[in-house]
Amino acid sequence: MSKKEGYIVALAGVPNSGKSSIFNKLTGGRAWVGNWPGVTIEKKIGTMRINSIEIEVVDLPGIYGLTAYSLDEIIARNFIVEENPDLVIVVVNATNLERSLYLALSILELEANTIVALNMVDLAEEQGIVIDHEKLSELLGIPVIPTVAVTGSGLKKLRELILEYVGRSKGRTNIVDYGYDLERAIRDVEKILQENVPEIIRKYPSRWISIKLLEWDEDVIRKVKSYAGGNEVIRKVEKIRAELQNKIDDLELFMTERRYQTILNIVKEVIKQTKAKGVTWTDLLDSILTHRFLGIFSAIAVLYMLFRFAFEISTPFVDLFSILINGYLHNRILGLKFLPSWLASLLADGVTNGVGTVVSFLPLIMMFFLGLAFLEDVGYMTRIAYLVDKLFSKFGLSGKTVIPLVIGFGCNVPAVMATRTIEDENERKTAALIAPLATCSARLPVYMVIAYAVFRQVAGAVVLSMYIWSVALALLVALALRKLVFKGPSAGFVMEMPPYIMPRSDIIGMKMWERSKRFLYKAGSVILIGVIFIWLLSVTGPSGFLGANALSSPRLLEHSWTGLLGKAFSETIFRPLNWDWRISVALIFGFIAKEIVVGTMAILYGIGESGLPAALAKLHAFTPVTGYAFMIFVLIYVPCIATIATIRSEMGSKYAVMAVAYELILAYTLALAVISFGHLLGVM
Amino acid sequence: MSGKLHASERLEIISVISGFFGSAYMILGLCALVARTSGECLTRITPGNIGMSILLLSIGAVLLSSPTTFRKNIILSSAASLVGSLLSITAMVVQVLDVGATWLDDIIRSQSFGRGDIVAGLLRGDAFLGYFMLLVFPFVLKTVKEHIIR
Amino acid sequence: MMIPLALVRPGSTVRVIEIRGGRGVYSKLRSLGIIEGKILKVISSINGGPVIVEIADSIGSSPRIVLGFGMCMKIFVEEA
Known part of the structure; x- marks a missing residue:
């Protein structure tokens, strides 16, 4: 450790690796949420304290690699190369080592000072996968520590490692061997860089830049071109690429394959599979929950119960809030004799009644988001996204849009924010613009009053028809927007469907509170x-x-x-x-x-x-x-x-x-x- | 060999039970629909309510698929029992909570709430059938865990 | 015979032969571990809709991946 204060640690990991749990455990859940510069992708920063040394922890977006094709991946790799964090912790999913290692190797190629948290080892062992973490550490050349973020096991050791490794510098690694021809090409490009743009290799690892240039990574090409002499470099690289392509026709594919080959070799050495794959609980549940008919029936039942849970069971609490705020508090303020009557009226009739009416919906909103966070945490919402994808794709949306829409039935504000998780830009904008059509909980009382006043016997059906209108209009407007405003083909729907897990109360609580907070903030x-x-x-x-x-x-x-x-x-x-x-x-x-x-x-x-x-x-x-x-x-x-x-x-x-x-x-x-x-x- | 036979017998029992309750859910679901549109149909346990009808029919469909797929796909069949009973128990819990919430709400707004309303709420179809499913659930879970999960 | 993944019947195991499509699609699939030569197991699918696959030849358990219909028409596979 060279400096005493101001360390920055970056947390990277594939989606569903338990990265958020590790982040929460390290920072005690205290996080500052902002945006990455120029984009609306959430940036979470927290601080952790070890032996009175304060360390800032930056949660990078969940990613699979460090390519230039996804905004999330560009953000992550730019953070690592530009901001030079003092340590990168890669959270690796022990139940699926292969995919996590791809990201780990990409980060190692960036020559970042890295340690690995081998997370979810308990789940892996349940599935009969035993990982020799010492061997893994030896092969990767960096420390590897097994953890179970949910229970906190291994976290103490992880803290110790962070303290030990933070601020160290990391040298060059040739973790992936790209074979004779390519390795020679990489060396040639490095030499060209050295001669033409020496400034760039003082800033970025030269091997990494060379590899990316040979892969024809557009973001890196742009970086190189921004230096004097950069264009010259690109011309020379083009020539080398052309020569290589006589032997290897798809360079990018070849390089990816070499990386996977490296991963496979590592995986073979460190994994012992003790049990054959059999029928898991996830297989069993999914045979119904993703069934083309029964899955839809189940989804209807689940969502209907979510609505009943939120709207009916919250009634006493909503009424209590409303009596306390709009009745008691309102009258108390009006009764304050020392206030001028206009000010008392402003505070009571204006602020208390207006804001109070909104706030008294808080129990309803919280229960709705509690139920929804539960469904998300156990892994069910991705199944609903799968089930609706075919229908939604007819309207130019992917199945993922269903999640912001469902959130919108509680409150539209967090619904608009939830569209951030949609990768395709046109789709994201469409989703944000149709989210207000999801009929939020605040509109229900209006329907109820009118329906009971005018429709009496069929009031229930009339209110239900509003929900049908809501979904139908959202889809139709989406179609219109996709056809007229946000044109262009869909980026393609790809989503990981994690195994079902037991609900984790801390994560559910946090997710519920994050969304409810936005509702309160709006009020x-x-x-x-x-x-x-x-x-x-x-x-x-x-x-x-x-x-x-x-x-x-x-x-x-x-x-x-x-x-x-x-x-x-x-x-x-x-x-x-x-x-x-x-x-x-x-x-x-x-x-x-x-x-x-x-x-x-x-x-x-x-x-x-x-x-x-x-x-x-x-x-x-x-x-x-x-x-x-x-x-x-x-x-x-x-x-x-x-x-x-x-x-x-x-x-x-x-x-x-x-x-x-x-x-x-x-x-x-x-x-x-x-x-x-x-x-x-x-x-x- | 005899152990295997025993396993398939137990699985068959849970699929028959699921089929029985599935039919009950279907009948109540249809009744809720009939009661809503015209006339009486077991009105004491199924108030006419479209939402409830859809819920009952959905749970019924999942449970009923257990006996109907038993010969073809044992995994699907036992999954139907498992998911169906989970749905039915959740529906029961929600209904019981709702009765509690209504009771609490009436206290807050100090209106009268008859004992009869509580009893009627607790005996409503979606709660009533859920009690039985809660009783058979441990058996379903144990059988599935022992004979399907590997 | 090479057919698009979208047309494969659930339960089948197939080998990825070719991925057609832009570099974006390509790299997204690659980072998920779906590359030429990999063996996929089709868990279930909705006609004309998305497909759930599992990477069958990975060590450890592969999480399931949902691929939209459009994506599945770009992934060509053959019976493995």
């Missing part, structure tokens, strides 16, 4: 501002300040800016839809967040929320046709400003505007279509 930021804005418009009107009690008095509210705006809407563009000004106001408020719609209607009709369906029915506020049109409108038009803000931060303002525009147009058109259809049938 605390954009929605807070929106709510204050709406409050301001409601307590003032053309005649000035209407009084703090405007928000609880339908009569006063009618003369506020909001009321006038509602009337302006109901008399102009909403006129064909036959919604009165109160409904229009509720929709304007709903632009901020759908959670507020029902509450607003309750205020404007001057009744409590629980009596709202009965009152709406009595007042004939809706006919079945205008009611259904209203539900369709609520389903489609902007879910909440927080979702739009998220689309903006993920993709830029242009796409946020596009999302709002298409949603408003589609919502209005379809609502109008419902009305016209009603006229046609004569049910108005």
